[in-house]
Amino acid sequence: MPKLSALKDKVAPLYRRGDAVYFLDQLALPGKVAYRRCATPEAVAHAIRAMVLRGAPLIGCAAAYGYALAAKGAAVCDGRLWARLDRAERLLAASRPTAVNLFWALRAMRAKAEDLRASGSRTFYRSLLAEADAVTREDVEVNRRMAGHGAKLLPKGGALMTICNTGALATAGIGTALGVIRWAHELGRAKLVYPLETRPYLQGARLTMWELAQAGIPSRLITDGMAAHIMKTERIAAVLTGADRVAANGDAANKIGTYGLALLAKAHGIPFYVVAPSSTVDMKTAHGGDIVIEERSEAEVLEVRGLRLAPAGARARHPAFDVTPARLITGLVTDRGVFRAPYGPALRKAFKS
Amino acid sequence: MPKLSALKDKVAPLYRRGDAVYFLDQLALPGKVAYRRCATPEAVAHAIRAMVLRGAPLIGCAAAYGYALAAKGAAVCDGRLWARLDRAERLLAASRPTAVNLFWALRAMRAKAEDLRASGSRTFYRSLLAEADAVTREDVEVNRRMAGHGAKLLPKGGALMTICNTGALATAGIGTALGVIRWAHELGRAKLVYPLETRPYLQGARLTMWELAQAGIPSRLITDGMAAHIMKTERIAAVLTGADRVAANGDAANKIGTYGLALLAKAHGIPFYVVAPSSTVDMKTAHGGDIVIEERSEAEVLEVRGLRLAPAGARARHPAFDVTPARLITGLVTDRGVFRAPYGPALRKAFKS
Numbered sequence: 001m002p003k004l005s006a007l008k009d010k011v012a013p014l015y016r017r018g019d020a021v022y023f024l025d026q027l028a029l030p031g032k033v034a035y036r037r038c039a040t041p042e043a044v045a046h047a048i049r050a051m052v053l054r055g056a057p058l059i060g061c062a063a064a065y066g067y068a069l070a071a072k073g074a075a076v077c078d079g080r081l082w083a084r085l086d087r088a089e090r091l092l093a094a095s096r097p098t099a100v101n102l103f104w105a106l107r108a109m110r111a112k113a114e115d116l117r118a119s120g121s122r123t124f125y126r127s128l129l130a131e132a133d134a135v136t137r138e139d140v141e142v143n144r145r146m147a148g149h150g151a152k153l154l155p156k157g158g159a160l161m162t163i164c165n166t167g168a169l170a171t172a173g174i175g176t177a178l179g180v181i182r183w184a185h186e187l188g189r190a191k192l193v194y195p196l197e198t199r200p201y202l203q204g205a206r207l208t209m210w211e212l213a214q215a216g217i218p219s220r221l222i223t224d225g226m227a228a229h230i231m232k233t234e235r236i237a238a239v240l241t242g243a244d245r246v247a248a249n250g251d252a253a254n255k256i257g258t259y260g261l262a263l264l265a266k267a268h269g270i271p272f273y274v275v276a277p278s279s280t281v282d283m284k285t286a287h288g289g290d291i292v293i294e295e296r297s298e299a300e301v302l303e304v305r306g307l308r309l310a311p312a313g314a315r316a317r318h319p320a321f322d323v324t325p326a327r328l329i330t331g332l333v334t335d336r337g338v339f340r341a342p343y344g345p346a347l348r349k350a351f352k353s
Numbered sequence: 354m355p356k357l358s359a360l361k362d363k364v365a366p367l368y369r370r371g372d373a374v375y376f377l378d379q380l381a382l383p384g385k386v387a388y389r390r391c392a393t394p395e396a397v398a399h400a401i402r403a404m405v406l407r408g409a410p411l412i413g414c415a416a417a418y419g420y421a422l423a424a425k426g427a428a429v430c431d432g433r434l435w436a437r438l439d440r441a442e443r444l445l446a447a448s449r450p451t452a453v454n455l456f457w458a459l460r461a462m463r464a465k466a467e468d469l470r471a472s473g474s475r476t477f478y479r480s481l482l483a484e485a486d487a488v489t490r491e492d493v494e495v496n497r498r499m500a501g502h503g504a505k506l507l508p509k510g511g512a513l514m515t516i517c518n519t520g521a522l523a524t525a526g527i528g529t530a531l532g533v534i535r536w537a538h539e540l541g542r543a544k545l546v547y548p549l550e551t552r553p554y555l556q557g558a559r560l561t562m563w564e565l566a567q568a569g570i571p572s573r574l575i576t577d578g579m580a581a582h583i584m585k586t587e588r589i590a591a592v593l594t595g596a597d598r599v600a601a602n603g604d605a606a607n608k609i610g611t612y613g614l615a616l617l618a619k620a621h622g623i624p625f626y627v628v629a630p631s632s633t634v635d636m637k638t639a640h641g642g643d644i645v646i647e648e649r650s651e652a653e654v655l656e657v658r659g660l661r662l663a664p665a666g667a668r669a670r671h672p673a674f675d676v677t678p679a680r681l682i683t684g685l686v687t688d689r690g691v692f693r694a695p696y697g698p699a700l701r702k703a704f705k706s
Contacts, residue, residue, distance in 0.1 A: 030664035163578075194670070197654070197662070199552060199576035205655070205662040213664050221654055221669040223552035224578035225516075225610025229646075229675035232612070257578025259585070260617055267616045293582075301550070301574055302558070304657045309550070309558040311383035311566055316574040317547070322582035 002186040004144050007179075011214075013058055013169045014065075016133065019072060021065040023053045026169060030210040041066040041088035048095035048102075051201065055170020056244045057139050057277055060101030063092045064132035067109040068125070076117055076124040085113060098253055098294050098321045100245040104279040105135055136172045142277045143173030145335035150180030150240070150275055153331060153338065154189040158237025161227065163196040164255035165207035166242035166275065177240040177275040178211060180333065185217045193219040194230055198255060200300045200318065224257050231268040238330075239265045243276040248351075250326030250343025251288030252276070256319055262328035271330040278334055283351050288323035296320045355539040357497050360532075364567075366411055366522045367418075369486065372425060374418040376406045379522055383563040394419040394441035401448035401455075404554065408523020409597045410492050410630055413454030416445045417485035420462040421478070429470055429477040438466060451606055451647050451674045453598040457632040458488055489525045495630045496526030498688035503533030503593070503628055506684060506691065507542040511590025514580065516549040517608035518560035519595035519628065530593040530628040531564060533686065538570045542590075546572040547583055551608060553653045553671065577610050584621040591683075592618045596629040601704075603679030603696025604641030605629070609672055615681035624683040631687055636704050641676035649673045 013024045020039040028034055036052055038044045044066030070088035074081040089106050112131045116124050167178030174182055184190040198204035212219040243252040252274045265272040301316035332339040339346045366377045373392040381387055389405055391397045397419030423441035427434040442459050465484045469477050520531030537543040551557035565572040596605040605627045618625040654669035685692040692699045
């Protein structure tokens, strides 16, 4: 029997050494494995904005470190400390608007900072860094729990489809949807994976294909427009995706293309599972219509990795996310178990504060 | 009142001069406008295979010239002539398996050749070249008729969505779906166009965006995965696509991604029109299941225009077309008018031979 805890990765997407956090530069993958050092909240926020790292859970871990780094060299009695922390929080919160894990991590860090102040901590900065380490370690464990719950939903020997990257490069652990797929593969429940390339950033082609190769899982890359044809002509046991935010009614924001993929899965009678940690569930957002969709630069659509595609002067749209309504989601796999429709009552019960 | 016949293009995708046909190199667009000279059937077949030119109607015109060029320098009484013509026909027929216009054009040319033989023509080669010119001129007229029929279906001031390139670069005239869009724009029925970029070849980003810019039609390029979100959040009056083959029951093969787009249009209550000339309707193909889908090279998915995306050793799928079932098609716009479900009886009546 394979062991979930044995699933490890050769390359970490993030690690802390001393007073700096190092991010694997995901823009350079799969061509180059290189890390970028960030020692200030500004540097961390810049790395998130520039998409050096991405993936909602990983952004949460990065933000936790960014917040802690704002306290470097300041004593708890220092009057400027709290202005610095507030400024770091605002800066980090603005770095990516859709990933709710970011706000969750910042709230956790702020709560810790207030506890430390109340107790008159003499190791304020060190304790905040340790808290960011704890947020990161917790994500590893949360990933394992989701993988355990999710893999049970899949039949033996099936082919799976996924979008974007939701693996070890999107989290601190084995991933959300891709973590489920990796564990399912160990159990003989993921014979073949079809990752969508996921334009414009090509996280599927560059990152998911790289992770699947490292894990020795057979895969066939497809363009985003091939999903419906593959669903019709191959046997797809399930579609699994991550989420950047899950609303109180079960609507889920995720990478652009996910909503269309859910509609196509429905049309072909294929189960569609969203895999996301508890920190992605946002009970303060009533439904998907309240989620602000980040509109990124047109250039990212008019080009592929710096290579110009469209003619000079061309215009584009670039919504970076879309919202999948709860009615299209067969199950929501979290570290607290699998939720099913009607999501409203189920989530209210599990996430009442 | 604008005139349909006034819609002209600055750049022709194909022209004949003397004993050679010149193809605009569509692989080099929009970066460079350059022509490739082809003086033999082999050169024409190679250009079609390599996608120097594409678009089902344009491939038909090119094949007609390729067939005619096989007769160069041979008298009608020459015993080797028919072996050469047969060889050219087989070679050209094998260059792209899905576009039925290719087979239609080759049949028309063969019929002409047999007529010329029967009449003991003394200008066999010249007459075949003139027939290829006629096939090409006919396409221009057919395009205009489709534009006239199609534009009437669209409401005033709406936004339209399209996939691949179906314009002046895909035909000898103003195009099929994009021809309708251009004429609709003249009539105030196409306020804004959302072309899907259409991976892997990016015909939407490179060719359709280029044609729309030349025609002065406002457009916003989107990636293939954005279609559902744009349908949900913007008002899309209709989706228009071309077809590479329409079966006797109305099922239509077209660029990969079209089937998914039709499902998404259905889910959002948006009319979905297929625009194709009569030569695309193949009454010998009973339904879409009988259409052979061309599977092209994996490299075209693993790369974007020669730029490697996926890690070394990665595998991909590359179905180049998919089949949209008739039940998802609101109307089939042809040069003989607009057909609607049930397509079987309507097409049988119009296309009985």
